[in-house]
Amino acid sequence: MQRILIVGSPGAGKSSFARRLAEITGLPLYHIDNLYWNENREHISRPELVERLNPILNSEKWIIDGNYSATFSYRIDFATAVILLDIDFDTCREGIVARVGVARTDIPFVEAEVPADLIEVAQRFETQTLPKMLKIINNHPRVKFIHLHSREDANNYLQNLKRRIKNG
Numbered sequence: 001m002q003r004i005l006i007v008g009s010p011g012a013g014k015s016s017f018a019r020r021l022a023e024i025t026g027l028p029l030y031h032i033d034n035l036y037w038n039e040n041r042e043h044i045s046r047p048e049l050v051e052r053l054n055p056i057l058n059s060e061k062w063i064i065d066g067n068y069s070a071t072f073s074y075r076i077d078f079a080t081a082v083i084l085l086d087i088d089f090d091t092c093r094e095g096i097v098a099r100v101g102v103a104r105t106d107i108p109f110v111e112a113e114v115p116a117d118l119i120e121v122a123q124r125f126e127t128q129t130l131p132k133m134l135k136i137i138n139n140h141p142r143v144k145f146i147h148l149h150s151r152e153d154a155n156n157y158l159q160n161l162k163r164r165i166k167n168g
Helices: 014-025 032-036 046-057 069-076 089-098 116-138 151-166
Strands: 003-008 029-031 062-065 081-085 144-148
Touching: 003 014, 003 069, 014 029, 014 062, 014 081, 014 151, 029 032, 032 046, 046 062, 046 069, 069 116, 081 116, 089 116, 144 151
Parallel strands: 003 062, 003 081, 029 062, 081 144
Antiparallel strands: none
């Protein structure tokens, strides 16, 4: 696994998981929120995002965390693996609420209040976004697919990976 996409609902813990995965593997990490959003909370267009993504996607090694459904089909064409954090809505909502007022390295601004739009996206993730993502993933059989269903699964995966790398 040299080119890894980390996807899941808002609040699922994609960025935290991706940071830990990057520490373990030594792969360079890119947060799609940093590519998509400006500090003033305005975002760029899809073509501009693809332009920013292209040099990363065409490099040999990377981890990219973030959904952005509009570019998922494009990004998966370059990936060797997709890790899906399929976390329940209540946990995701807690994750969204917990980041209010916290400066983060994965997004260029601090949320001053709970973003209602992210809560809505998280609510719809299981019924609307997830089926579309799974269909795209299933259409890419050469891409290794890792489906994690809880934060505990995610932690266990990372611990096991760390052990495997350490033991050669």
